[in-house]
Amino acid sequence: MNDSQLAALREAAADGVTRDGLSATQDDSGYTFVTPEVSHDGLSEEEFDALATENPWFVSNWHYWRGASETNEAFLRWVEHASELGVRERYETLVNGLTREWGELLVTTTLGTDGERSYELRHTADATTAVAELDSYHDPREAREVSTLDEDGRYRPLKTAPTLREGWRFADLDGRDLVRTVEFFYPATVANWYREQAGELDVSHFRETAERQTGIYSVIDDLDVDSVENLAEACCVDSQCLKRREWDEDEETPLDAPRGDGEFPCREPCSLVVAAARQFAVLEGEETRTYEVELTPSERSQLTDLVDAVADGRVDEIREADVGDGANRYRARYLRAKRLADGEFESLREKN
């Protein structure tokens, strides 16, 4: 606590102050000062100051939360577990830092000067990495660069894909800059999380999203509910996206695909999913046919290995010499050499 925080509290007492167990008021009969442990009224200014000085955390804690926007306040209080920890317990723990995970972001809150707060942000996988090994950033806007490419230098069009690269930290952020940084990594997640907390998340389900589309995307309304199910399963589960899917086919028709355990909600199909849906809608326009193709049993199961390896993003992990894996490159090349000509199975026949 510093003098200006105390002076601000004295001034605010006239209108009445309550925050995390602290309450302070002032009227003709003097000041009151109440915490979970003490309660005094009819205080002179000196007595009030003395009590405040004995309870500095309550004063600086009150001071810290003044002036934050509703959304930022809710998020920052969640970050420091304010609903579970009283002021005293929180301040004691904040000395060593309180943490929260937000997707792949690890937020650590510590005490700043005069009982305010300081925030650090890093990749959850870097939780125990030495600071010296991390690239240090301070400007929230730098999160745009950090989040553009993944570890292998590939573009990340979906900000909440679980592919954030590691090896960086944003240090000494104030509350506003923490939220800005988080929002550059995961845009609109704080705003939508707050709406959800307040019971006001405005979900737009798949069908209404499809009906809203124009131009090349209007075809996505042709997808039937089973295809929408497959779409959510393909794109929106936790292995692909860290948002928790709250949209369904429509209000009455939930989809079975796992929604995910993410902290922040997804309130409507995103542009990437809409673009994928367009491709699926075009492909689903075809009728099925029956084909006959000659394969050994191992070759048949190799086809499913190949599909699985691509779908699970495992292709790069399969070792050069691991010819036991059906999706191994030599195995795939052998199959192609044996069975395919001009990109088609040689023995393929369409059955009528």
Add this chain to the structure above:
Amino acid sequence: MPALVIVAHGSHLNPGSHDPTFTHADTVRAAGAFDEVREAFWKEEPSFREVLRTIESEEVYVVPLFVSEGYFTEEVIPRELRLEDWDVSLWDSDGTDADTATLTAADVDKTIHYCGPVGTHPAMSDVIVQRAESVTQNPDVGEGFGLAVVGHGTNRNENSAKAIEYHADRVREMDRFDEVNALFMDEEPEVDDVTDYFESEDVVVVPLFVADGYHTQEDIPEDMGLTDDYREGYETPTEVEGHHIWYAGAVGTEPLMADVLLERAADAGADVDEALDIVRKRTATPAAGD
């Protein structure tokens, strides 16, 4: 203080597509006229649908970083921002003179000033000229030079051609370049035949695109004969059929674009005079020899 939201196309495939948007947003941020400046994208995040809820200010200026008036600015952006009672007649534009409309959005409690795109603002002509100065590294470029303004053709969007012609006309009226022509990718006069349309030996070619990408980096250089394969690069200028072609790349990467964003907000009533001064000083072409 109000907020500025810059809405741009962005890309699912090209990581460089958002760079000019970020750069110009940062220039505007540094000029200090707005409490908050936020970028939003059709193909990236925050989406048009969700950007307004990330803003604290109650008054928001929305400026599309698009080159022409049409499908995106008239239909997609207002719909996705959920602007209530939007109607394109509010801009009262013939395709190149959209101004602003003050509206509310259905999902937030804010006043939204929805501005015309940067591409059809008169100040964009100055950016085209400045782009020519940048690529020739000559702040006085003009005499002895032709200038081509390049865009998509009408095949894609009727107003796209209008915006190109509008700026070609304006730059011609400046009487600075010996010749000024509008050229197109999908229709006559085609950019492929650039040398047929100019007598001047030196021709600056400025594509009216927001960001560099497939069209500006691969298509146009190959079509004009600067190179057979864009991956091999080309000289600036390149000699093509007796002309020196100074190919500028997307005009949208020119720092002065930040000025047009502010001009759009100013036209909608934002108090940005000081910021405009700052931005113009910072983004001016360095004098020769600097």
